[in-house]
Amino acid sequence: MKPMKRKKPHVLVVEGDNGARDVLKKMLESDGYEVTAVADGMRGLEQLTKPDIHWDVITMHSIPRFGTTAITARDLLKQIRVRSDVSVILITGGVVDEQEILDAGFAAVIRKPVGRDDLLATIAKVIATK
Numbered sequence: 867m868k869p870m871k872r873k874k875p876h877v878l879v880v881e882g883d884n885g886a887r888d889v890l891k892k893m894l895e896s897d898g899y900e901v902t903a904v905a906d907g908m909r910g911l912e913q914l915t916k917p918d919i920h921w922d923v924i925t926m927h928s929i930p931r932f933g934t935t936a937i938t939a940r941d942l943l944k945q946i947r948v949r950s951d952v953s954v955i956l957i958t959g960g961v962v963d964e965q966e967i968l969d970a971g972f973a974a975v976i977r978k979p980v981g982r983d984d985l986l987a988t989i990a991k992v993i994a995t996k
Contacts, residue, residue: 894989
């Protein structure tokens with residue numbers, strides 16, 4: 867009997883900066899994650915409507931764009947919650963009250979610049995606690 871192949875965890879990266887999005891995608895893929903990376907909150911929400919995809923975690927910038935409009939991460943989190951109970955990690959370069967962010971429903975906060983070890987450890991921890 868062949869051992870079952872474990873499905874790769876699937877991460878949705880929502881990041882408006884092309885360079886940062888590419889770096890996050892490459893870091894995660896090099897560690898064995900399946901990654902879909904999109905440029906804004908609208909595209910992120912579109913991904914959540916695809917019935918054939920199971921998301922393990924979402925990472926997003928603190929001010930994801932929604933088309934041409936910037937919305938707050940909390941607003942996007944509320945819209946995600948309508949569609950899914952997936953864990954969401956906030957990535958921010960700004961000054962934030964981390965406890966306030968966690969109380970708002972985010973699974974974790976990662977500060978920019980994002981280090982590979984911090985990113986991978988945080989995602990692994992969030993997935994393990996689901």
